[in-house]
Amino acid sequence: MNTAHKILLVVNPISGNTKKENIIEQVQNEAKAIKKQLEIYTTKGKNDKDNLIKLLEKNHFEKLIIAGGDGTIKLGVSAVMEIHKNIPIGIIPAGSANGMAVELNLPLDIQKAIRHALKNTPKPVDIVQINGEASIHISDIGINAALIKNYDQSNIRGKLGYALQSIPTLINFKEPFHYKINANGKVFSGDAIMVAFANAQKYGNGAVINPQGKLNDGKFEILIFKSLQIPKILETVFNEVPIDEEFIEIIKTNKAVINTENPVPLQIDGEYGRETNFVEISIAHKQVQIIY
Incomplete structure (x- = not known):
């Protein structure tokens, strides 16, 4: 499959109360339906930013999907900024606090959020830098x-x-x-x-x-x-x-x-x-x- 059709799913296994195995399965099914190849990275709580940067540099992902809370979204955003690639970021709200998802008026229903992240178009967002x-x-x-x-x-x-x-x-x-x-x-x-x-x-x-x-x-x-x-x-x-x-x-x-x-x-x-x-x-x- 053409690498231009690859999507990276970043999953935080300990955020929120939602079972991440169910989310992964649903994303796999939706990605398969639209003929997209899916790669999964599960956060470890250590060296995640460096590992994610290496993955993004090595591959040509057309989209980055994040399943987690604000901290996981921040991890994905930081990695994308570091490599200076214009990779669209989709969000599946799956944290204990989903402040950014609420701010963006994203669907909090997991199935709807997955389809939204996979199929909709991105918009530019400002990032605040605090002590770097x-x-x-x-x-x-x-x-x-x-x-x-x-x-x-x-x-x-x-x-x-x-x-x-x-x-x-x-x-x-x-x-x-x-x-x-x-x-x-x-x-x-x-x-x-x-x-x-x-x-x-x-x-x-x-x-x-x-x-x-x-x-x-x-x-x-x-x-x-x-x-x-x-x-x-x-x-x-x-x-x-x-x-x-x-x-x-x-x-x-x-x-x-x-x-x-x-x-x-x-x-x-x-x-x-x-x-x-x-x-x-x-x-x-x-x-x-x-x-x-």
Whole structure:
């Protein structure tokens, strides 16, 4: 079979609750029906990016399909960016949090998502670079990153795990941190409980955090949450009231540098990184092709 008809399926075996064997079988059947050759790469949790880059460089895949959550999508996007190939990326939402799929209004039904990924055409999407690492969705420093760190260290997964870690995180993360942001030729400074960097509008549960967000406008938004006011956070995130500028400030830009007085937790697309007091952010305009 002509290598131009090859598709690479990347599967994260431990993401979400969906049985990946069923997904693989369904993709194989759909690919066979449209006369496409399928190669499968199952993530190992170690050296996946390097392994994926080697696969993409060695073969001429006409499409990359990703079955997993935001972290697996980020893995695929990072590999494609690294090799500078314009390979369309299709998404099968199969993670515990499918924020990017929600943002792209993709079908959450697995069968529909598979057919959509195999048959539809891609559109260009911006990628945010955070300290040299790709971000396709929403990243932040502060209390949410601290929550993700605590969640990663716990043994309880899913929404219950997040809920159980919320209380100790809120108790321990009492004080705002001091920040200084250089963006658009200006310096912004103050105290915040969280500073988010958003190319998208929504978290995985559909909650709108960034109403100004567009995936291909060459800009990203910096959202500064100034204090820990739980009712205000809930009202803002769930879009029940207009954004209160005394509580949250939004900076729209294409690059920024953020410094904090003390190291604070950083998460990128739902994956905890480390504590840092320096964040450099830029936008890569229409960098990858995603089917949505």
